[in-house]
Amino acid sequence: MTRENQKIFLRTFVLYALIGAVSAATDAGIFYLLFQKAGLNEFFSNAVSVHCGIFLSFFLNRNFNFRKTDQTGKRFLSFYLTGLFGLALSSGILWIGNRLSLPPMATKLFSVAFVAVTQFLINRAVAFGDRKPKSS
Numbered sequence: 001m002t003r004e005n006q007k008i009f010l011r012t013f014v015l016y017a018l019i020g021a022v023s024a025a026t027d028a029g030i031f032y033l034l035f036q037k038a039g040l041n042e043f044f045s046n047a048v049s050v051h052c053g054i055f056l057s058f059f060l061n062r063n064f065n066f067r068k069t070d071q072t073g074k075r076f077l078s079f080y081l082t083g084l085f086g087l088a089l090s091s092g093i094l095w096i097g098n099r100l101s102l103p104p105m106a107t108k109l110f111s112v113a114f115v116a117v118t119q120f121l122i123n124r125a126v127a128f129g130d131r132k133p134k135s136s
Contacts, residue, residue: 027053054083066128079127
């Protein structure tokens, strides 16, 4: 990897982490409001909060980090499917935490960190990877 590519990777990684932190805080905050304050079911609250985090993260990464404005529909679909995978993973972690009688907020915070790393690896390669048009 050239020095220039290293700089680009580092910039992308740091910005992805910052955007991820904003999105994760949004996710956790909405979860807190829905579950703790509104008294809604933790799994419903998780589904809503994760969707909010997915939409915010895609918008911010698309426009400010990867700056990939082509093929928005395909990129969003890849990003969204990765987000749904993260939702399933997050729900699984919440379910395990529930079965182990762990506090839901602590379990949620753990799931946010674990899912974020997993999604970074997938999104960098798939949703925001370079897309080559199919040649006919």
